[in-house]
Structure formats: structure tokens, C-alpha cells
Amino acid sequence: MAPPQVNRLRDKGLVDRKKVLGFNFDGTRLTGHPGDTLASALLANGVRLVARSFKYHRPRGILTAGSEEPNALVELRTNARREPNTRATTVELYDGLNAASQNRWPSLKYDLLSVNQLASPIFGAGFYYKTFMWPASFWEKVYEPMIRRAAGLGRAASAADPDHCEKSNAFCDVLVIGGGAAGLSAALSAAKAGARVILCDEDFRLGGRLLSERDQIDGRPAHEWVAAAEAELESLPDCRILRRTSVFGVYDGGTYAALERVNDHLPVPPAHEPRQRLWRIVAKRAVLCAGAFERPILFGDNDRPGVMLAGAVRTYVNRFGAAPGRHAVVFGDNDDAFRTAADLADAGIAVNALVDARREPSEAVQAIAEAARAPYFAAASIGSVRGAHGIKSVLVKDAKGATEQFDCDVLAMSGGWNPALNLTTHLNGKPVWDHTLSCLMPGDLPPGMRVAGAASGKGSLAACLASGEAAGADAARDCGFSPSALRRPAPREEAVPATPTWQVEKSRGKVFVDFQNDVAASDVKLATREGFRVPEHVKRYTTLGMATDQGKTSNLNAAALIAAQTGRYVGAVGTTTFRPPYTPVSIAALAGHHRGADFRPTRLPPSHAFAEEQGAVFVEVGAWMRALIFPRPGERPQETVNREVENTRTNVGVCDVSTLGKIDVQGADAGTFLDRVYINGFAKLAVGKARYGLMLREDGFAMDDGTTARLADDHYYMTTTTANALKVSQHLEYCQQVLWPELDVQTVSVTEQWAQYAVAGPKSRKVVEALLDPGQDISNEVFPYMACGEFTFCGGVKGRLFRLSFSGELAFEVAVPARYGDAMIRAIIEAGAPHGIAPYGTEPLGVMRIEKGHAAGPELNGQTTAHDLGLGRMASTKKDFIGRFMGEREALTEAERASLVGLKPLDRAARIPAGAHLVPREADVVAANDQGYVTSMAYSPELGTWIALAMLSNGPARHGEVVKVCDPLRNTEMLAEVCGPCFVDPEGGRLRV
């Protein structure tokens, strides 16, 4: 049985009292109502102590009623759904909610690490830099883990997130950020003008501060006006209201990022619904109506539970019907602060004193004090606060310095309001100091943004409504609409000059500036004494403003302290720049569906289903999922590789090579075009022939290689490596559109359009013949090595045949439209069965290419030239091509460069490690003797030994020499003989049968 809600006010608030919601805080069962936040429900239950602070483990309560909350951070939910550092002030209460305080042990009330408070002198500004300096090796192993454990926030869930988030895009004419008085007015005037409007509000209920005050609009309670405005907006066809949605970033081109907490107010999101949704909103215009943040006042022990911002006290009383306490003292330096006293008295809460920091007493406040029958002190301050886990009384110091103690369990404080201008600085806009209002105002705005309401420094409700309406109308007008005349002309009122108190001189106890990061006034003063005079520097030295709240309640107070210390006025000190995100955003929301296997799309080659049926082991190659090997029962991986290689070299194998980039090049100048992108010539290639080509980057280094076949006079078909397919395609488009637009040529990627299989091995011709429709001759005489042509297969399927070989064996590549890919692999296997065909994967493919000494990814590594790859003589001297001029530089062609060689270990059983370096046989293993490196290695079934390809200085001239292969990382060293890179059939006889 949960205890009654002792501090729930009768007849107050907008919560639904008919329904009761049960929730747990630190294992205690409590109740609240729909419409509560966790914070308001805790207060309604008389819970004031909710957290321990970051560094000193100070007892903390609830300071604010919004997303700027620095204190009341809790762990929400349990197990895999546990979310640390959620602000109790923004967590919407639901039935079964579980929350726990964090950063305390063994319990919130008896936290052992609160002894840190006793050591607070050593935890001052820059204490990391000063204290944990010696010995240096201790930092990583001892100090940092210790500090992290002691100065922690909540614990992240360790299990995978069972929920998902999603991303969405939206476009509108006018984006209104904030749904308070100004925001609703702006949305109404823009939407009624016909503009497409999106209104985002971070709260679950529209209205902003209208829900917190006892204001009237047009003669009725403000919350009724809110409901009417909401209904009207809902009725307009092009207006969308996004509740529970924080706009957290402003980006170029009118792009805004917003986080919608779609289902955070439910224990578990309904099936198929996301927990959160990340919005990208593109808006022609935006109206920022984010309101304002109230400033705390700096005095001793201003962080004690029960010390709250005055506006927040009004929110809890008026909106939630939750009394933050039963005996209150109000301390402020502006008239607005003392509205709190009136509201408290109205709610039947005793107001024990009104403490006004201003020198001159205020008549308005005097009247409130009289009505509340409470003493009013002008030019007064709070001398000290009693009560650690929750305030019990305060010592009020009057104008003459006399002190009087007042019992209270809540102290409402207000140092004035700061416009919530955070989003105006995301594109580097600098806030400007306003001398009258004594606060920072939005300066240069992001293009297309207007600011209205309290965010633009408006103090009165009338001014907020009017400025919102005007800004919404102007935004709509900018988008080409004609708004009707304004209903609410801006009120004629003088801005009330503010004279902020900032800090109380000579008060007892630690004075907190940044509550979340536990930065005290003494830290800021120390930093300025040590020479840090700019907020940016003080921030980095003291960590002020670096917590997840980005100093929303602390930055300006810190600036005031720096100003006082350095003898300047606050506006001259400057400020730090707010960056996205405005409020914390989980990585899950940013990732959306892109997690786990869905991190990025997976591309499946046409034979994938077949390969799966065969039990293939797959490997990711770029985005492709390729078959690595096709193991048979009982085989070890190396045995599978050897078998697939041997079967291909003695019988016939088939491999899916569809993942290679395929680019169609067509046009009268296609040959000329290819001559300019490849180092070798293609214009004179005969129709029906293919040729190996190498392309360079403009700086002379190799970019990619592949074969290109000429299918007709004006039609070539290029292949690229799998990895570079996109890059090459983009490169060709650049060449064609930018470098040589005068050429009659077009290129298009056809990688997805063709399924292509390499059928390789001495018996491959028999297999391909069985696939071909009758009457097509592919004998060596008619269709020799490097021939290509169009053929029909399997009863009329039009395809292409290429006599290309990567394996070094007699081989054909069969290409059919991709939709026949699955049927074709099965047809090949069937046709090949009498000849012992077996599929082979990329690993055996790699072994065979190493045996043949073909360069691939490890050799085309961006540091090798045509010369290095042994292909220098292929380069034409008769034409310009990409990379020619720079590739001919002396340093790129000199013999001493590391060039492609083969390596055979002297110990035939030894395995050459990939990445090992090469030094002369007798030389020491030091960097100065480094002459090259191993790029690829494999076990060659044909040779019965491990072999490798390597880049070796002056390599081609050193065949037969023995070098030392050393791998200091794996601590191995061996001797190997340098040889030509081609280990199998160097004359190429097998290709031409």
C-alpha cells in the first residue's frame, strides 16, 4: 500500500486526479496522477532528496521544472531499458514507472562518498591537473578509474536495447519552436495565413509557462486559451503539432534536428512503434519561442534540497497541484519572483518571509506581503541555510545587517530570467548583452530565424502574445502568404530595468554556480586568480557549463562572478557558445534503425541463396556478402580452401564475380575516352576482345584495375574491383562531364544489372558448351583467350561470354541479366556435375590470384605506381592519360622503389606473415634497413608451400636473393627467397588451350 500524497494540493493543478498511477522511487512505492512529471509526483509525496551531486556527493533535490534541470537526475526503468541521467523534471509519469537515484552508495540518505565534501579544498578548480600529476603512469591505471567511479553519473544499461528508434523527415514553411504563449500565437498567425506550420514543444502538454501561472487571456484562464488555440491549430490542414519534441540543433540551409519522445511515457512502446523519433525538419522560416531560464542566486548552500527556482515553485503549485513544501521563504531581486508568494498563499502554503535583494522596497511586493501576512525585507539577503538533506530554516539578513531565522522547507529564489537563446548560437551567432534587462539577448540569428516571446526578452504576457503573433505573420509573409492584420498590437510598456544581485556577499557555506558539475563560486574565483579571465577558459578549467545541461542555469552567473573578480561589467566578459544538442540526445535516436545487422544495407550477389543452401561461409566485402568458402562436413577451413583450389586447377570450379564493378561505356568517342582513363590503349582494341587495364590517379599512383571488353565499335564494358566500383564510376563521370565534355561518350554503372560467374578450370569449356544454345562455337580457335561476345544460354537467355581468367586456368565468365542469376548458377552446377564442378569462394579465388601474382587490393594500396606493380611498360607513351605526367616523375619510376615480387620461405613449412617487413639477409632488423613489406600471403596447394607477394626495393632485379622477413609485432623472423610474382604457369600456357 503506497502512502498518501501528503503534499498534493486540493483544487490545484491540471493533473487528472480521477486516475492514480503507481511508481517506484528507490524501491519505495508511491503514487501520482496522469499529467504529473516524476518530479512533481515526488514532491507531491513529500520527497525532496532525490540525488547526490557529481563530485562532492552533496544531497540534492529538484531545482527547476523543466529540461534545464541540473540536479534531479535519475536512472529510469530497469535492466535493458535502464536509462541513466534522465531529468525527473521532464519524465512524464506512467503507471509502473521505476526510477532510482544514482551516484550514491549504499543509499541516497547515507552516501559514504559524501566524505568528498570534507576534502573539497583539494577538489577545487583544475584539481585533476594539479593533484593527479605523479607518477604519470598512475593516471590511466589508478587515478582515472578511481575518479570515474567516485564522480559518476548513472549507469548505462549493459544489455542490448530491446526498443528501436526511427528517423523521419519533414518540410514546412514555418517551424515554431516552443508551444507557450508566443509559440502558440506564432503558429496560429502563420497557419491561419495558409503557411505549412510545424509546432514543436518539448513538453507533453502545450502551453509553456501559461500552465504555471494564474494568468488570464481574453478573459479566461490561460490554460483554456491554450486548449482553444491547440484545437484551432489541430483543425488547420497544414499544421502539425509535435508534442514531446525538442528541437535540439540548427543546421545550414534551414535544417533543424528534433527529437520526439514518442513512447518514453509508456513502460514499453507498443508493438512496431519506436521509442523515439529523430526528425530532420527543413523549414523556410523558423520562430524561436523557447522561453527563458530563471537564474539561481549565488549564496551559501544554495544547492540544498528545498531551494528551488521561484518559477518552478509556481509550476509545481499551479500546474501540478504539488506543494514543494509547507512553509516557504521567497528570495528574489525582481517583482516576478514575489508572484510566487502570492501563489503559495493562494494555495494555502505558509509564506514566512519575503526577502528582496533590491535596495528599494517594491510597492507591489509590499502588497503581496501584506496579503500573505508575511514580513517583507528589502535590501536583504539569505545569510545561511540550515538542513542538509532538506532545508529546515534560513537566516535572513536585513538591510541593517540584523539577522532573523525563519523556518521553511522550501526557499523560492529568483535572480531574474535569461532568454533561452541557445538555438540562436548553433550557427555561430553571438549573444549580445542587454543593459536594461541585464541579460544576454539573441544576436545574429541563423538565416530564416526570428525570436519571439520570453526568448527575445519579453517580460509580460501581452508582449509575448503580441510578439509571437507578429513573428508568425512575418514568417508566413516571407514564405509568400498574406496574413491578416494583427489582433494583438504590441503593448506599450517600458522594459523594467533589472539590477541583478548575482551573489550574496558573506554568506555561509559552499556557493554553487554549476549544480550539475559541482562547480562552486570559489572555483570560479580561483580560476580568475590563476589568470583565466575568458568564460571559454574558465569553462575548460573548472568544467563549469560542461555538464549535460550545458550550463543553462549557471553560465551567466559565472560570467557575473568573472566580471566582479576582474573589475568589468558582465556584458564585457562574454559568454561561451552553445552547441547542439540543446538537450541530451541518445545515441540510439541518432542511429535509428542503423544498428546491428541493419547498420548499413547488405548487398547480396545473385548466387546468394544457392551459396546459403550449400552451407557457404560468408565474408563482408564492402557492402557485399560474398561466399568465402564452401566447406564440406568434417573439413577444416584450410582443407576446404585447398580442395576448392585443387578442384578448380584439375577439374572445374565456379565463382560468383557479380560483385565486381561493371560499367557500360558507350559513344562514338568511347575508345578515346578509355585511352585517357587507362594507362594502356583501348581505342584500337578489336571488337570481340577484352584487355586488362590499369588506371591511375592524377598524382600517378595506381587507382584501380580490371578488364574492359569491346562489344561493338561504340560500346565497351568495363569491370572494376569490387571495392572501388563506386569510386571508379564517380571518377569516370568526372572525367566525362568535367574534363572532357566534348567527347561523345556516356558511362553508367550496370553492376546490379548483370550476374556474372567465372567458370574456371581445364574442363570449363565442356561446362560452358553444355550451357550454350546449339550452334555457338567456343573452341580455342574461334573464341580464343581474351575473346568476348554475345551468346544465348539455356534456351534463349541472351547473355555475354568473356574468356577471362583470374585463376590462371582455362576460364570463361558467363554474364546473364541479374534476374537469371539464381537459375544460372544452378544450371552451371548441373552442367558441371559430370566434370566434377564445385563452387569456390573468395578465399580460394585469392589463393589462385596470389599463385598467379595478380595485383589486388593489398597491392593497389594507394602507395604503388604502375612501375611498382610491374606494369610500367604497359603505359602508353603516345597519349595523355590520367596520371601520366605526374606518374613519370623520377621518384615514382626509380628502380629502388619497392616493387612487386614473390617470396618463398626457405623453410617450406613456414608461414610468411602478412604485413611483415623485409630487410637484407644479414642486416639488423631496424627501420633504417627496411626494404619493403609483404602484401599478400597464401598456402599454395600447387607448390605445397606458403607463398607471398611483397613490395621489395629494386625487386625485379633481386630474384633469387634471400631476404629476411621480420614481423616484430608477432615476434617472428624467417628467411625467404625472392622470385617472380607468378608462381604457377608463368608462361600462361594453361590460359590458351
Place this chain on the structure above:
Amino acid sequence: MRIKCPYCGERALEEFSYRGDATVKRPESLEPSAREAWVDYVYFRDNPAGLHKEHWHHSAGCHAWLEVTRDTRTHEIIDVAFAEKGR
């Protein structure tokens, strides 16, 4: 950032790939005397604070290479045209 492709209309940044300075011109000469021009073309780029003509590829769209005039200080896009002259 958003780029208005002359063919596809205004699209989000991640549909495009950046290449760089659009004002560099590939030298035509292969004579040794052209060396400086080549080195300039391949390696040296101005880094102006202000207007910059640059090549972008609409790689997740129509595959057109675009010449975009951008203010490097504000990311404001002043002009977008096909890089292929006369298109």
C-alpha cells in the same frame, strides 16, 4: 546544408559527395616545362574565407557533377550549375 541540384531540385547534403576546388584546370601540355602547372593542379589549393567554387557530385541522385558556389564562412550556397559546360 542543402544543395539545389539543377536537375533534381533542392536535396540534403548527404546525397552529394564533395570533391573540391572547381577552378583548377587540368594542364594540356606533357612537356617538362608544364611541371609547375601540373604540381599546382594536383597538389595546391587555395583555402579562401568567402566565396568558393567547388565540385560536388550528386552521387545519390542524378550523378551530375555540379559547380557549387559556396561561402566557406557561412555555408551559404550562392549558386549551383552543371559542371558540364553548355548542359
